[in-house]
Amino acid sequence: MTNRPRRLLTLAQLANSLGDGAYYVTSALYFTEVLGLAPARVGLGLTLAWALGSLVGLPLGRLADRRGPRGTSVLLALGTSAAVASFLVVRGTVPFVLTACLYASAQSGLAAARQALLAGLVPARERTGLLARLQSTLNGGLAAGAAVGGLALGAGSAAAYRGALALDALCFLVCALLLLRLPAVTAAAVVGTVTGGRRFAVLRDRPYALVALLNAVLLLRLPLLSLALPLWITERTGAPAWLASGLFVLNTLAVTLFQVRAARAVTGLGSALRVLRRSGLVMLASCAVFALSAGRSAWPAGAILIAGAVLQVVAEMQQSAGSWQLSFDLAPADRTGEYQGLFGTGVTVARTLGPGVVTWLLLDWGTPGWLLLGVLMPVASYAMGPAARRAAGRRTPREAVRPALAGDCR
Template identity: 80%
Template sequence: MTNRPGRLLALAQLANSIGDGAYYVTSALYFTQVAHLAPARVGLGLTLAWGFGSLVGVPLGRLADRRGPRGTAVLLALATAAAIATFLLVSGFVAFVVTASLYAAAQSGLAAARQALLAALVPAEERTGLLARLQSTLNGGLAMGAALGGGALSVGTAAAYRGVLALDALCFLVCALLLLRLPAVKVMTAGAAAGDGRRTAVLGDRPYALLALLNAVLLLRLPLLSLALPLWITERTGAPAWLASGLFVLNTLAVTLFQVRTARAVTGLGSALKVLRRSGLVMLASCAVFALSTGRSAWPAAVIMVVGAALQVVAEMQQSAGSWQLSFGLAPADRMGEYQGFFGTGVTVARTLGPLVVTTLLLGWGASGWLALGLLMVLAAYAMGPVARRAAAGRPMPRPAAEPVPVPVN
């Protein structure tokens, strides 16, 4: 049963990531040039929207636990498509913030519901490997979508940008249809049967909440490729500006090709913590290499940046594999959606605060900022060990996967 759900989850991931890739490279120009919003207002609106998305991730994850992850995931994929389509009608700041908040909320909830759905359909020992394959699929889809978005950028017309939004909405409709083909499941658990009434159990689970916080620190790497490195290259080195896009391609291809292989080393709590510690050290080495590019001329700076980016993507793949294992293995089976929704807020926190943190450290402090960021990553990675062991003390690891109970569909 695992093979078919895995294929459908991968196809759904591919569908929406193609749309996302096209959206990511064109949305800023659409909002500023077509919707006529000031860049500062776009930035403020997106910060408010993702802040809202981080708040509703847990409630939407609980909805997946109570109503079923498949149906919740389908509805949230449709809500994402509707929000993207609504962007075509946005003409003012308030409408933009409302629509962007709907988009961020649907995306955050969809991520939690899909994780809960995967946990219900896939045995525990296979989850990290499947997540690695999904991550590879995600990166491949983003690359394809970015290429399509690049075509729209080369055309540069309002119609081309609107076409990208329409494509993204269509991709999420396809995602919803693929998720609908998955078997409906009902995970029978003691907590659910008892109706214990806890509203936010994950907030009372202090070790797990602290793990999510530490993971958010490690996710501060997210703005590096899209924001920090392009600015660093143009302002602090003599390397050509197009190198930033080359580093993005390097990252995408590496994750597509090697994420599955990296995840094979993670089989339980101990191996996850070992890989996370290693990721912190590799990230420190990456930051130290990036710091060496300060003031260098074109080709020396380019070579240094490529080496730093290669180390960074190795650390990224290791961190992803280790955090997946902890986020699933330490979450109660009956509250998987709620816990995954909370753990996933690390992404929205990194997207919201990360740009400010990394630009302040790197562009404000220069080479010493790179070293400070690397040391912060090492501290967070090593701190996850004692916290994870405390969280696991009352939960056997590895946790056997609960067999999904098919729900008859008339």
């Protein structure tokens, strides 16, 4: 594989993460202050949208297998761009919810289609390393985009908020153009068994579905930095509220700098499972350290929270590298998009259900909640072993067919 596809994949990741960073820090205030929507309606609308996104990721991933991942990725990137641009003109709750559903669906499908595209372009032994590089790029882009969004927040005007969202729409348009320049990958329906096989065979692949479910449990860490820790800091510790932002920056910089290095140890199924087990234990240690900050004054609590955040980001990088390897190694090559669509629902499920679960455990239960959440992580990571080995044992020689490089079927 030449460096050009890698470079284009990286630039496409940078483009959409830059826009996402600006969107994430400004969208809530734009929806409430500029569109005039009640916060409860915004929350409900986004919850419904991401619930739908978790359902459509699978059929959109199958579409990428049947019609070609490059063309599908381009269309979904354009769809995301159109959805964000539509936020600039919608008025009222119902149009907002419909636009949010389009946004979440396009984002979920794009994630699956891009994974299928990467699988068609990159040899199996190189995928985890490239995904680690893309994850580092994503975090760097999010940080830069968040800085742009911060300028919009500082200005506090409707025009500034609209400018941040317009930047996101433009960035996804650039992402689509970059993906279009990638080499085409033949649709799996042409070279594999998708056309004659069962529809949504991944739903009948119970071992793989179990691996995806266990991964969703491990992804309950996602709401920690954005929601649970800010509330924990202000309600249960004497640390200053701004420390929550500092912990987010620490996490982003660590992933940007060290994710590639963390992924080097993952080269196959065995090493992926070892790294996942280790990540579960480190996450347990992180939760236990976070729990120690309860009731502490500013400086002791701050030091404990920073230590917990360091352990948390180490666990995050290990879990990411291990799960990437499993998601590809256990999927039939002619159904990569379909399988990635199911595996990717773990993110949307964690983001939809995770905030309620995590805040209930941590804020209502306190230290026992932290410990329960921590114990859940090694339990899920150790359960990955038998589930993954059973999934690998179900693979057949026919399922190992690799999509060939050729003209994209659209």
